[in-house]
Amino acid sequence: xxxxxxxxxxxxxxxxxxxxxxxxxxxxxxxxxxxxxxxxxxxxxxxxxxxxxxxxxxxxxxxxxxxxxxxxxxxxxxxxxxxxxxxxxxxxxxxxxxxxxxxxxxxxxxxxxxxxxxxxxxxxxxxxxxxxxxxxxxxxxxxxxxxxxxxxxxxxxxxxxxxxxxxxxxxxxxxxxxxx
Numbered sequence: 001x002x003x004x005x006x007x008x009x010x011x012x013x014x015x016x017x018x019x020x021x022x023x024x025x026x027x028x029x030x031x032x033x034x035x036x037x038x039x040x041x042x043x044x045x046x047x048x049x050x051x052x053x054x055x056x057x058x059x060x061x062x063x064x065x066x067x068x069x070x071x072x073x074x075x076x077x078x079x080x081x082x083x084x085x086x087x088x089x090x091x092x093x094x095x096x097x098x099x100x101x102x103x104x105x106x107x108x109x110x111x112x113x114x115x116x117x118x119x120x121x122x123x124x125x126x127x128x129x130x131x132x133x134x135x136x137x138x139x140x141x142x143x144x145x146x147x148x149x150x151x152x153x154x155x156x157x158x159x160x161x162x163x164x165x166x167x168x169x170x171x172x173x174x175x176x177x178x179x180x
Contacts, residue, residue, distance in 0.1 A: 001053040006088065010059040014067045014143075018108060021146040022139055027051035029135035032140050033177045039127070047128045050096040051060070054132055055141070057081025057097055075101070075115055078122065099124045100133045102162060103169040109162070134173045 004020065013018055024106060030051045034044050057080035060070035072080060081097030104123025124130040137155045139146065150158075152174065159166040 001052075003049050007053060007056055009032075010056055010084065015058070016142060018066055018141050018146065019058060020052075021057060022141045023052045025139045025147055025149070026054065026132065026135045029138060030131045032048050033131045033135065034128075036178045037127075042102075043128055046092070047131060050093045050128065051132045051135065053081070053085060053090070054096050054100050054136065055081065057082055058141075059084075065143075073116055076117065079117055096129050098122050098123050099129050100136050102159060103133060103137070103166050103173075130173065131177065132168070134177060137170065 007020060007023075008016055027048050030047050031044060034047050039047070055077060056065065057077035058068055058070075058074070059075045060080045061068055061072045061077050062070055063074050078098045078101050082094040085094035085097055086090070099122050101122065105117070105121070106117070106123060107119050107121050109115070110117050110122075124133040137159075138149045140148075140150070155170060156167050159170055
């Protein structure tokens with residue numbers, strides 16, 4: 001599969017295995033949602049590919065627990081992934097990378113939290129972007145727990161420190177995507 005080959009160009013060893021397993025779990029849930037919504041085959045193919053590549057930017061971050069020593073803060077993996085996929089010629093997949101953090105980051109979030117990110121909205125816009133972002137919330141990249149799907153309440157707990165509006169976005173997706 002071309003996505004696995006591309007991912008392997010940027011990651012190897014344990015980090016590759018962790019990101020690949022995490023991304024496969026995200027893709028499986030995203031495709032489950034796409035099926036419930038009766039999305040087109042074209043959308044499903046895009047979702048499968050973009051979900052497998054959504055975390056490619058971790059290759060440039062420092063995350064010792066994942067065996068990564070790229071020098072950038074983890075929060076930057078989305079914008080770094082966007083840059084990688086744009087260079088590779090996948091601009092729509094690149095947007096998924098940038099827009100998948102939490103339920104999305106607004107410019108206000110970035111300024112308020114003093115995040116080392118460009119000051120622009122990075123919220124999922126298209127339905128495939130939203131579905132992948134939603135699915136990603138249920139899976140971590142913790143070795144030994146990669147395929148464990150978080151319960152809905154745990155996802156809400158993780159989002160709440162960032163504001164009730166973030167939980168409201170998630171709850172709206174739960175209803176829209178028929179996942180609760």
